[in-house]
Amino acid sequence: MxxxxxxxxPAVGLSFLVSLLLSLAMPSLAAEDKKVTEASPVxxxxxxxxxxxxxxxxxxxxxxxxxxxxxxxxxxxxxxxxxxxxxxxxxxxxxxxxxxxxxxxxxxxxxxxxxxxxxxxxxxxxxxxxxxxxxxxxxxxxxxxxxxxxxxxxxxxxxxxxxxxxxxxxxxxxxxxxxxxxxxxxxxxxxxxxxxxxxxxxxxxxxxxxxxxxxxxxxxxxxxxxxxxxxxxxxxxxxxxxxxxxxxxxxxxxxxxxxxxxxxxxxxxxxxDGFPEFAVVTEQLVNPALRSKHNLSKEQTGVLITKVCAGATPEQYLKVGDIITKIDHEPVENNGTVLFQPSKYIDFNYRVDQHQLNDTLHLDIIRDGKPLTVQLPLDRAVTSVYSHDTKPRYFIYGGYVFTPTQLADTCQHRKDYDKNEFKDKTENVSIVKVLAASSNVGYHDLAMRVQLINGQTFNDFRQFYKLMKQVKTPYITLEDLDGYQVVIDRQAAEEEHVELLKRYNMESSQSPDLDDLEAELAKAKP
Structure with a gap:
């Protein structure tokens, strides 16, 4: 940044000289002038x-x-x-x-x-x-x-x-x-x-x-x-x-x-608790043709709902094609703004931010040409795009450094959500670095997002870890969305494991949040 x-x-020029000359003739004026021009901290x-x-x-x-x-x-x-x-x-x-x-x-x-x-x-x-x-x-x-x-x-x-x-x-x-x-x-x-x-x-x-x-x-x-x-x-x-x-x-x-x-x-x-999430995507209604298509008069203003996030509470109250005309009884303009000061407008989501979590948002909408009112519960908090105040989570196997990452976009249309085979996924897992070793030659500069382990999917980092630890086949095949494959010789990777820890000064090959899974898997071994 x-x-x-x-x-x-500060500039000092002719005005100062004139004031000085005047002060010789008019002391009272000079005193008043000093009150105005004297330097102060603020x-x-x-x-x-x-x-x-x-x-x-x-x-x-x-x-x-x-x-x-x-x-x-x-x-x-x-x-x-x-x-x-x-x-x-x-x-x-x-x-x-x-x-x-x-x-x-x-x-x-x-x-x-x-x-x-x-x-x-x-x-x-x-x-x-x-x-x-x-x-x-x-x-x-x-x-x-x-x-x-x-x-x-x-x-x-x-x-x-x-x-x-x-x-x-x-x-x-x-x-x-x-x-x-x-x-x-x-x-x-x-x-x-x-x-x-x-x-x-x-x-x-x-x-x-x-x-x-x-x-x-x-x-x-x-x-x-x-x-x-x-x-x-x-x-x-x-x-x-x-x-x-x-x-x-x-x-x-x-x-x-x-x-x-x-x-x-x-x-x-x-x-x-945080700030409530408004799990809806909208479009401005500035374009005349778009307004005409939805039979809006000149007096009717608002924004068009183009997506309602599947699985979120608004899906029970709002539909694609609804037009939000007022939020908390405040008119929504065609450019998606509301009045917040005399003659000053701001994005209508500002009204959502004024609510506490679990408040109710009052919406006036038009659906199929008919006016309706909706009392929308705000029951889910928005979260930062970035991770904060958390220690890195990682797992190292065969020199591959795996870390979890947040999903890029969790808001989907219902039809896309229903056919998405990964809809239960809450975290991605990526290879962020490869620690050079004889068992991973050819992949030393690799960085990729892992989608499959030996053809199996996973929903989060912990499940990924368990799948990796439970593999019994000689080879572990990791694939990304495009089918690119990374093949790990399991025996060679395990033989080099202790040496890798020493070489890169690592006390552990995994973050502490996975220790309980390690203990659980150890107990499950015959």
Whole structure:
């Protein structure tokens, strides 16, 4: 991820000279001028009760770090030092450690809020206040990789004797000025950058690969800023999380209050459940011919359902060809958006994200030309595209390193699902590396996804392991979807097994999650 640091030099020119000359003649004017132009840690704008053209209050001044109250609040923004376990996909039996730096802040309940990616796979976490040498040990109490958020608790309660918790505010409006606080690389002190909210969109979170509401700002967010609060007035209106994917300068993204509040509310029962999944694929109804085919009037808007995931709850309530016209009583536009602020629209899935797991989603639909209402249970949680906080799972046989991978697409039409002979499959298994040995000559550069073992299918990694261990034939034949074959001489592979472990400094040829199967198979031997 490429990022650019913000830089800038204040300009001093003719206006300063004119002000200096005027001050000689008019001391009172000079004094007033000094109040406006004097440098301060955070440039401020005057607080006001005025409202803009759409009824929002005009932005109040960001925190002024020169006053006592603001200093207490700044003490509630902390630098996070994380030591994390680093694993290798190609050498899953090995692990190393890496150090990461991020930002967090105190919220109600003596908890620290930060990004999930700041504390992912942690083995040790410390917190430090701005300008203070002391570090405090912390631990993760809840984490949402889907929302890229995590909650920490500090082991030493004396940590909370200073500072105050930061309150969550409302979603900022486009063009509103905000201040982003954090500890970016390049220094040890608290940094403040100001920016303008340029967009509020539905886009992909880099950490999870899932799309959700996000705030785009034109302020620099650099490594170390992650997890830091964005403030408007004295309230948090976002959490810094990532920069533009293509490395555009001074474009950062924040997690909005709606997602933060969802995460915190989810945890009120002491358990994290996640965000509900809407297992339906839709198409926009912008094209006139498409709208005409479905007999829609000019006043009727919505999106067309093109796929309902087989085996998921929506299959009991929705059908291909249904048109969703409203979601939670909010009209869905032909481009698939709903209103979320005056004159501002966002992807309709935003409404799904506002629900907790096991809530009910209210849908107005048109089916075969007739209006219907549907109360859809949201009973399945969406999961991150990537694996997090998990140790690598692996199995090595004959020098072939096997690891499980998630299925690429589990949403299928019913007709495709019914005829799919692999519909019960929950994991793929791939050869990610071949450890060179005499028994696997010719395959040293191989990488492939395994579909069959001696003609047999398997549904997950554990079943794959059992099949491999139970083979009694002289040869094991592995095939991919195209019929490409890898043939393993079972006797030669087993004879080289101990030597391979020594050669590549492996304590075990399999991950601990398979140890119970190894014991089970050993008992079953005659």
């Amino acid at each position: 490429k990022v650019f640091a913000q830089c800038g030099v 440039e401020t704008t005057l607080a006001t009760d005025e409202v803009d053209e759409v009824g929002f209050p005009v932005a109040k001044s960001p925190i002024d770090l020169t006053n006592t109250e603001a200093d207490e609040m700044a003490q509630s923004i902390v630098k996070i030092y994380t030591t994390a376990e680093k694993n290798s996909t190609l050498a899953p039996w090995n692990s190393d450690s890496e150090s990461m730096i991020g930002t967090g802040f105190v919220i109600k309940g003596n908890r620290i809020l930060t990004n999930a990616h700041v504390v992912e796979s942690n083995t040790f976490i410390e917190l430090q206040r701005d300008g203070k040498p002391d570090r405090y040990e912390a631990e993760v109490v809840a984490i949402s990789h889907e929302a890229d958020l995590a909650l920490l608790k500090v082991k030493d309660e004396s940590f909370f004797k200073k500072g105050k918790f930061l309150e969550l505010g409302e979603l900022p409006r486009v063009h509103q000025e905000i201040s982003v606080y954090g500890f970016p690389t390049g220094g040890d002190t608290l940094s403040v950058t100001k920016g303008i909210v340029s967009r509020i969109e539905y886009l992909e979170y880099a950490h999870s690969g899932l799309a959700s509401q996000a705030i785009q700002i034109d302020a620099a967010i650099n490594p170390g800023n992650s997890g830091g609060p964005a403030l408007a007035g004295n309230k948090v209106v976002g959490v810094a999380m990532q920069v533009a994917a293509n490395g555009e300068e001074n474009i950062g993204y924040m997690i909005p209050p709606s997602i933060i509040n969802h995460f915190l509310k989810d945890l009120e029962d002491g358990r994290y």
